[in-house]
Amino acid sequence: MSIDADGRAFHLDPRDPTFFADPYPAYAALHAQAPVAFWHEAGCLTVASHPLVERILKSRDFGRVLSQDGSGRPVRGDIPDHLAHFYELENHSLLDLEAPAHTRLRALLTRSFVSRRIEALAPEITSIVEDLIDRFDPSSPVEIVSAFAEPLPVAVIAGLIGVPREDTGHLLRWSHAMVAMYQMGRTPEVEHRANDAAREFRDYLLHVIGEKRRKPTDDLLSGLIEAETDSGKLTEEELVSLVVLLLNAGHEATVHQIGNALAALARQRVPLAPLGEDDALLERTVEEALRFDTPLHLFRRFALRDVEIGDRILKRGEEVALLLAAANHDPAVFPEPARFDAGRARIPHVSFGAGVHFCIGAPLARLELKIAFRGLARRYPKIAPASPPRFRDSYHFRGVERLDVTL
Known part of the structure; x- marks a missing residue:
């Protein structure tokens, strides 16, 4: 990593094994020297400051897409033939929409993704x-x-949505292939996969949706098929x-969070046993993890208009x-981060982000983490760790690839 003397730009290779194995020393250097700076390898301005990150996440001056068709959907221009199916899904993805399309879809999802449905999953998760x-x-x-x-x-998540658990191997394979598109430095092979x-994935879900239309069950997918607001149903x-x-x-981030947390607890010598009996401590530990x-x-x-960030002007x-x-890990906000x-x-x-794109699955993730840690703490x-954790080369998703433990 090299930071310019004036702190306005830096070079950092996200594929460097030293970095993806432990990015936090690099982040500490950014906080000290370049909390708002241009990252050459990412090709854009980056922000490490907690107050600024939170402000931008909540600001209507920024959005997930710049070019819209008036409905809040992205206008992407020419899409390569070898990515047509991928962007067919992305064009309707809640992550890449803004109002009014985002508002409508989120409202329909919220009607089915209610807290009581999540809380009722506790026995099944256990x-x-x-x-x-x-x-x-x-x-x-x-x-x-x-x-x-x-x-x-x-x-x-398969049980919640209502897809057969025996199909989870396919879901994992499809998910891993699609999530790889969001990483820095993707290759043509990644795009084709x-x-x-x-x-x-689309063909599989169309079949499942057809089955649910004929025979609805008590699951999220059946609820989404029936969900309707004043703006209508989902297409x-x-x-x-x-x-x-x-x-x-619903599973990629939680997989990584469980692995990351177990590795962190071991590295920081945090005992697991108390988490099995102290619910308040368990909740605090999950938040700290x-x-x-x-x-x-x-x-x-994207900046939707010219806007000031720190001492920098970001153009529309x-x-x-x-x-x-x-x-x-901002030391100005979290002492000894x-x-x-x-x-x-x-x-x-x-x-979990902030603002209109705050993760709707946050309650489910928290519930899974609490039950997972409680179960491990009580049984083992x-x-x-039997050996140091190995982290995957997958920035900007960070996750433990392998962690061998003794019981």
Whole structure:
């Protein structure tokens, strides 16, 4: 990493193994020397300051898309043939919409994604956690990502939405291929895999939706099919894109958060056992884990008009990268940010974003994390790493790729 002497720009290779294994020293350098600076490899201005990141997330001066057709949907120009299926889904994705399209779709989703539906999942999540832990072999190290962190969220979100659990292998494969598109430095191979996955995912969901129309059940997908506001129901394209987003976002980030949290607790020597009996401590630990090593490190916004950021002017149409994980380690907001402290003052982190695009799945993620940590703490309170965690080369999603533990 190299920062210009005036602190207005820096070079940093996100594929550097030293960086993606531990990006926090680089973030600390940004806070000290360049909290608002141009990142050459990202091609845009970046913001590490917590107050500024939070302000931009909430500001109507910034949006996820710049060119719109009046409905809040993106206008992308020419799309390469090898990405046609991928962008067919993206054009209706809640993440890439602004008002009024975003407002309408979010309202329809909220009608089905209500808190009581999430709270009612607790027994089912507990059952999945216990079943996965039952499969551990305590006589040898357990690879906790593949044995626990990965199968738990995908089983939960599949059950919530109403797709067969036996299909989760397909969901994981499609999701991994599509999420790779959001990483820095994607290749043509990544694009082709994502496009194929988008086509297969769409065809699969159209079949499931057809079945739900004929025979509705008590699940989110059936609820979305029936959901309606004054603006009408979801179109078939909107429904497919929304379910793809829920399935992808509903497990990718939680997989990484479980792995990241377990690695952090071990590295910081935080005992697991008390989390099995102290609900207040468990809740604080989950919030600190979300702050300490969140999966989503970077989120981009376009300036919708000329706007001042710190001492910089961002012109309309220019992009800004919000470093969410760096903001969560802002020493001006979180004293000793590199220390895991479940007792620290509850200052809102930005791990779930903020403003109109605040993560609608945040309550589900928190519930899964609490039940997962409680289950592990009660069954195997002395979990310890058998070897250092290995992080995946996937910036700006950060996640443990492999973590072997002894029970």
